[in-house]
Amino acid sequence: SQQGEEDPQALSIQEGENATMNCSYKTSINNLQWYRQNSGRGLVHLILIRSNEREKHSGRLRVTLDTSKKSSSLLITASRAADTASYFCATDALSYNQGGKLIFGQGTELSVKP
Amino acid sequence: TAGITQAPTSQILAAGRSMTLRCTQDMRHNAMYWYRQDLGLGLRLIHYSNTAGTTGKGEVPDGYSVSRANTDDFPLTLASAVPSQTSVYFCASSDVGQGAPGTQYFGPGTRLTVL
DSSP states (O other): OOOOOOOOOOEEETTTOEEEEEESSOEEEEEEEEEEOOOSSEEEEEEHHHHHOOOETTTEEEEEEETTTEEEEEEEEEEEEEEGGEEEEEEEGGGGEEEEEOEEOEEEEEEEOO | OOEEEOOOOOEETTTTTOOEEEOOOOSSOEEEEEEEEEETTTTEEEEEEESSOOEEEEOOOOOEEESSSSSOOOOOOSSOGGGOOOOOEEEEEEOOEEEEOOEEEEEEOOOEEEE
C-alpha cells in the first residue's frame, strides 16, 4: 500500500499565484522528500526535510512537516508556467529503511496557465 | 557528468519474449533501484540493490529479475513479458550511508509496451 497520499490529485492555477500541495503518510519517518516530474521525464529531487525539522525553504519552495499529523505540504510561490509538472512526496519510513528505499505518493499534477 | 542513463528509450515487445532494460550510473552511488510508473498508481519499487553483489525485492518484484555485478550497472530483466508489464520503467541511484539522506537520482526512463 502507498505510504504517501497526495492532495489534490490535480491543481490548475494562473501564473503568479501560489500552489499548495499536501502529502500524508502512515508510519514514522527519517525524512520526507519532494520530487518533480516533467511530462515524459524522470523525477528530479527538489527538497528534503528531516523528521526533526518543521519548515524548510529553497528559493520559491517552502516545505512544512507535521510529524504529529503525519503530513507535509509543498508551497510554490509566485508560480510560473515552467512550474507545470507532477509533484511527488516520498518518505523513507523507518520500518522500510533498508538501503534508502523510498515510498512515493501518487503525485499532484500542477498546471500553471500563462 | 551523465548521471544515470537508461536504454532503450522505448521498446515494443511481443508477449512471451524476454528483454533486459539497461541502467548505468557514473556517480559511484552504492544503492540503485528500479521502479515502474503506471497511471494512477504512482511509482512502485520493483527491485533494489544496497551495494554491488546484493539485491532485494521491492513492492512488485514478480516477473522481474535484477543483478548487480558492479557499482555502475543494474540491469532489469523480464524473462517472459506479459501485457501487464506495459509501463514506464525508471532506474534511480542514491548514496546511502552514515549521514547521507538518500536523495535519489533518476534516469530518463524506458517506455515498454508488451503486446
